[in-house]
Amino acid sequence: MSVRDRVWNAIDPGRLRRTFLELLDIYSPSGKEEDIQLYLEEILVRAGFRVERQEVEEDRYNLRVTMGEGEPRLYLVGHVDTVPAWDLEEFGPREERELIFGLGSADMKGGCVAMLEAWLALSEALEPSERPNVGLLFVVGEEENGDGSETFLASQSAPWVVIGEPTGLSACFAHYGYLEAGFVTHGVKSHSSMPELGHNAVESMLRVLLFLGNDALFNRELTEIVYSIRELHSSRHGFVVPDRCESWIDLHLPPDRDPQELIAQIGEILQAAQRRIAGLRVTHDFGFASAGYNLGTDNEVADRLRQIYRDLGLPLRLDAFRSHSDGNLFHAAGVKPVILGPGALETAHTADEQVLFAEVLAAARIYAALCLG
Template identity: 70%
Template structure:
């Protein structure tokens, strides 16, 4: 691999990569409105000589899939092009400051997408057709909502490995947290807000329920491995009245060895006794999204490849478990092994000051190219 990899690394063009990333950031692409960024990427890849396939997800929404080499791909580089909605439509685009690139999606995950595209272009630039590895590039929609882009791909395609460029600070995550979304609804009785004693305030009930749940050792941030986060709360709005309905959504990120079904049962048990402390409680709980985590371990071909590659780019190889939700859970459930590895960190993802180091974006392009070439060598030896 070394001679070919050196040629590919020399073909990685930092100036081109920088330009691609800035242009991606300047295209607004929230979930459901990804067409503009896909048209840009389709034109970029087609101009480089790639045959780009559109995978229809729904009307006016599609993934982009590209392959190279002979035979079925051994690995896909997977990036999602959608972002969360912008807080400020006047300031979502790219800003550059001393090697740090800011903008909506810079970490999650347009930095990773740009690195993957640049790795792909460098492979094409540096290698003859017969030398190209059997790999794929998949750019999907909808990850920030329900993963419908990846689910569409999985309806027809299977592959041994995928590398997903979520922000890990270039740590290699062969383990992944599970995810559970819990919905609580409390109901009350509306009345004019000057006479609260004659009604039943659903918001007060909800607050007491959440305090009750939060006291359980299962969600103690000092001792429990479960990540418990109250994401949003809303109530009925009828003017100057006591609200008769309150809804709360809770995110639960679960370490790979924890079964979401066990956490669901625990939550039902905890809230089942809440009416002893909350008079008139009318509570319903539902679990709208459940995804189990996984741990692939590090006794595998990609881990061994990374052990060779990281010293060559003067980086320590860090191993971690990806703490957020991603399409990796969907790929694993479908029998595919996902490695989560990309530039940027979760701490800034979805934040007003979202950012990524261009040095990490450039290093990621080198890592992705090395994995594409190395997977073919592993298959040849086996």
């Protein structure tokens, strides 16, 4: 029996499902990841590994484990934090046939548990001398500012990482960039029964957003830029014309698009808006900008994946990851990140988040085989 087949035979679907459900039952929003890290650390220590805690801040830390005798050539990377729960009574798991629902099931506890199972199978099936030079990294803070991955990158690196974000098992060697844009319109307060005496900042903001949305830069039929208004709120004083309105927009950019170029273009659009919209006073800020990347598919990892998917009887889809992830941080640090995991972005961050267990199991096999490669 080949080494790979020995490892695949050691992957335990029952253990994988139990661990997955237990992970989903641990509430771990960004900033409150310690409980889930303690759970994962216990499993790894029980399996005989020395687990390194990388402190990010008090009571927040990454978990890093390695095997083999040399420096890791590849890390499996998963983030353990989730967005906050829509309903604290219903964040945990539930099963409907082969679908598993729950906060973080797709983003990305499904990827994390598949990586953990692959790691356990490698350690159980192989003698220490047979084990590849690979690493396993569970990071905190991805859903906020990526501080867990930044902590890792401050002292470690690797040629390649595989990040288990939800891609439906597509292999993403390209990654969209991301730009967070904030706008504030300013008005003049007046009693709500006399709006003519004031200047309504909400009305100004609506005009600004329409002006932006009508520009060819954000025309969904003409551009690959993904444009989504995330927040819109104003002052909450009763019975007055609001004098301030704030909006935040998420912009996901194709891999070859420079965020700084887009920042300049948005500035030009806002200048045009000020000439066209009477009494407009608007300020803007870009809270976060990250360039995308494209690694291409003529490389050793892509070749390995082609063989693995053939052997598993799965179609290999190559795609660009459309959301933001820590992959951008790894690439900026000189690491080659591949985004590949179970689940789909469509349900991530929603109350209907879900993943097919069959995808989680397949991901465990793919990760294990990549480590052997």
